[in-house]
Amino acid sequence: MMDLAKQTSENKKSNHFKSILLYIIISFLMLGCGSKKLKTYTFPNPKNTSNHPINYQEKKTYQIDGVFADNLFDGARLNNFTKENDTTFIVTILPENEPINSSPYYAFRIWSKEIKQLTLQLNYPTAKHRYYPKLSLDGKHWKPIDSAYFKLIDSGKNALLTISVDTGKLWIAAQEINTSSDAKNWAKEVATHKDVRYKTIGKSVLNRDLIALDIYNGEVKNKELIVILSRQHPPEVTGYFAMQAFVEEILKNNRLASDFRKKYRILVFPMLNPDGVDLGHWRHNVGGIDLNRDWAYYRQTEVKTVVNAIVDTANKSKNKVILGLDFHSTQQDLYYTFTDDMHPTIYPFKDYWLQGIDDALPTYTPDDRPYAVGDPISKAWFFLQFNAESITYEVGDETAREFIKLKAEVAAREMMKLLVLK
Numbered sequence: 542m543m544d545l546a547k548q549t550s551e552n553k554k555s556n557h558f559k560s561i562l563l564y565i566i567i568s569f570l571m572l573g574c575g576s577k578k579l580k581t582y583t584f585p586n587p588k589n590t591s592n593h594p595i596n597y598q599e600k601k602t603y604q605i606d607g608v609f610a611d612n613l614f615d616g617a618r619l620n621n622f623t624k625e626n627d628t629t630f631i632v633t634i635l636p637e638n639e640p641i642n643s644s645p646y647y648a649f650r651i652w653s654k655e656i657k658q659l660t661l662q663l664n665y666p667t668a669k670h671r672y673y674p675k676l677s678l679d680g681k682h683w684k685p686i687d688s689a690y691f692k693l694i695d696s697g698k699n700a701l702l703t704i705s706v707d708t709g710k711l712w713i714a715a716q717e718i719n720t721s722s723d724a725k726n727w728a729k730e731v732a733t734h735k736d737v738r739y740k741t742i743g744k745s746v747l748n749r750d751l752i753a754l755d756i757y758n759g760e761v762k763n764k765e766l767i768v769i770l771s772r773q774h775p776p777e778v779t780g781y782f783a784m785q786a787f788v789e790e791i792l793k794n795n796r797l798a799s800d801f802r803k804k805y806r807i808l809v810f811p812m813l814n815p816d817g818v819d820l821g822h823w824r825h826n827v828g829g830i831d832l833n834r835d836w837a838y839y840r841q842t843e844v845k846t847v848v849n850a851i852v853d854t855a856n857k858s859k860n861k862v863i864l865g866l867d868f869h870s871t872q873q874d875l876y877y878t879f880t881d882d883m884h885p886t887i888y889p890f891k892d893y894w895l896q897g898i899d900d901a902l903p904t905y906t907p908d909d910r911p912y913a914v915g916d917p918i919s920k921a922w923f924f925l926q927f928n929a930e931s932i933t934y935e936v937g938d939e940t941a942r943e944f945i946k947l948k949a950e951v952a953a954r955e956m957m958k959l960l961v962l963k
């Protein structure tokens with residue numbers, strides 16, 4: 542009995558020693574190839590990102606006295622359509638769930654048997670008007686409604702539109718509609734460039750493709766990596782426009798862009814929340830969660846898939862992530878950056894970059910908004926996970942579309958100049 546007990550204890554000791562040795566070897570190997578395991582974080586302002594139920598809008602065509610309205614297309618949001626009097630109709634717009642930012646997104650079509658002039662009241666029972674209406678006859682070409690036919694009511698809470706309708710469908714939306722299939726079509730078009738690879742990295746909760754563009758020229762090993770994100774928040778289409786112009790500038794055939802693609806690898810995730818976009822959500826995914834609060838524990842499929850894709854890609858090819866750019870929209874153009882006491886790998890890239898944009902655009906001054914790590918957002922995650930520089934590139938909801946493009950092209954060129962010479 543004594544001997545057996547002694548032997549068992551020695552076996553245990555030996556197994557313990559073996560596992561320590563194994564741990565040291567694995568750690569050494571990981572260190573050797575610069576592998577970075579995906580880490581989780583407790584943020585100063587933690588968020589509960591477990592699923593929170595959402596309400597699905599009823600998909601239908603409303604029909605009242607020869608006037609029709611519908612939400613039967615991707616990116617639509619119309620929760621009710623009722624008649625107030627002979628010429629006034631109420632358009633009710635509700636969020637996917639609450640609490641939620643007051644960013645009521647709407648998109649619907651309207652038509653009638655006979656030519657008519659109608660007044661539409663955009664009613665947001667739980668929020669305040671944000672997006673200036675855009676009109677389209679085909680769902681592709683848009684222009685803002687003439688200001689003579691638009692006014693805010695109820696102290697800016699709701700809005701009135703005057704429109705002419707006939708048998709052709711008139712599209713009315715908070716922003717130009719850009720669905721998950723539009724993003725795929727754009728990405729596939731971009732991927733006809735020889736330096737771009739189109740990838741499906743996984744599926745959303747409702748089985749839509751989560752897509753990526755992998756951009757580089759030549760040997761991929763050991764290149765430093767830049768990551769670009771867009772559409773965590775469904776209606777933030779102006780940020781998406783900036784992302785598109787930014788990526789297209791990187792793919793131009795000039796010395797700067799081609800040197801940049803030789804030196805760096807760029808991973809682009811153009812559509813992080815395809816379900817939320819196609820369901821016409823104000824902000825969340827189908828888990829009912831703000832994806833840009835889930836970068837601590839990755840409870841939502843979309844964030845989990847993207848962070849794994851970034852970490853695995855970087856590890857596989859020994860790519861060091863040096864910069865993360867996340868494109869969003871808000872009331873005005875600005876840049877959420879880090880406070881000056883935070884020193885990411887390529888510090889002080891941000892100051893030089895914004896100065897370059899400032900110098901290149903005489904009528905514009907970048908609005909720098911430095912923040913410390915607080916909420917579990919992608920910007921903070923790039924810094925914590927990789928010690929990377931990271932900036933949230935915010936575009937105003939109503940910033941002139943031509944200027945969005947011009948500024949994004951300038952921003953891409955200024956980034957490339959700094960990094961090519963690094």
Ligand SMILES: [Zn+2]
Pocket residue numbers: 774777869870
């Ligand atoms: Zn956003």
